[in-house]
Amino acid sequence: MTEEHRVTDPRELRALAHPLRMRLLDELMIGGPATATELAGVVGESPANCSWHLRQLARYGYVEETGEGRGRNRPWRIVVRSTVYGHSDDSPDAARIGDELSQLRLDRELATLRAWQAGRTAEPPEWQDAAFLGSGFAWLTVEELTEFSRTIVELMLRHADRVADPTRRPADARPVSIVSWAVPSRPAPPQP
Template sequence: MTEQRSREITDVDTLRAFAHPLRLRILDAVGVHGPLTATEVAERVGESPANCSWHLRQLAKYGFVTEAGGGTGRQRPWRLVTDGHQWGNGEESPELARAGDAAARVLLDLEYRKLWDWMAARRQQSPEWRDAGFFSQFVSWYTADELQELQEELRALLARHLDRLADPTARPPGSRPVRLMAWGVPEVDGPTVTDTDTDTEGNGER
């Protein structure tokens, strides 16, 4: 197993480049299925090759992807530069905090959509995959030190097979991409935030 390569983002422009729904989908496609050309990315995200090629170049400009070698033009393959990104650590300027919040919203929106995709499709999956997929919810009491320790344990656990992302030969037969999310956030005193002015009748889309 290789050590996770993680990058801490402290630049507002870099975070803004990341906080773009299509670019995040492109990064997701390249990370899970790459290296990919702009044409192959376009097939996976439902956009034109020209549009994907432009966004790939922007992602490369800010250090998220790089050329994998071989090919020319839109047939150049691209790969991720790192396995993970971090932001929001330590003291932030208001501008950096806003950019970080925007990036987090885009990322969480993508993961929520992927979760609901699974929920809608899980009964059509084979029994072993249907039963292996899960989501869990807990509420407990922790000190700040205990919560920090839990964060580190979870990060190590979820990252233990990251080498398989970059190295297809490390993937065991029968494996498939699996999305892993975890958070542990302290309860905030006060009323729960609700969308009281939003119509959620029907399919719940907003």
């Protein structure tokens, strides 16, 4: 099982809530280990800028050097863990920055969905049929919602080992964006 990392430090949340850092993390998840120079070519930034942002991500344990290479030829890799934030006991700063991070992530995921929908018919039929967008509704207790959440996270992390280690990816595997949420659809009723 992938390690769960609870984030409550506003500085760490701020480090994650940066569009370029999100892109760097995505590229390391999809492409595997890469140098700052290689990543710069993919994201359209300078190697020095990518290197600085990678060091910021490393400061909080989201990436690490592979231990190979020297100088500018040092590859970085993602550290796979389940990052959770947005708890009821967060400080006001952490809550605000966590909300900003969630909005950035949601915007990125919606862009991915829109891109899929725009090009879906050009995809192989088996990929068109395997992909899905679903929604549902249920009446749940807080305990049931907690269990539902845990089950979804477990499913999402089932193949997490393939993120950090590209050699574990089946030849016909593609990167797949997995998004879920389960939130109450109405405010809590006033308590008497």
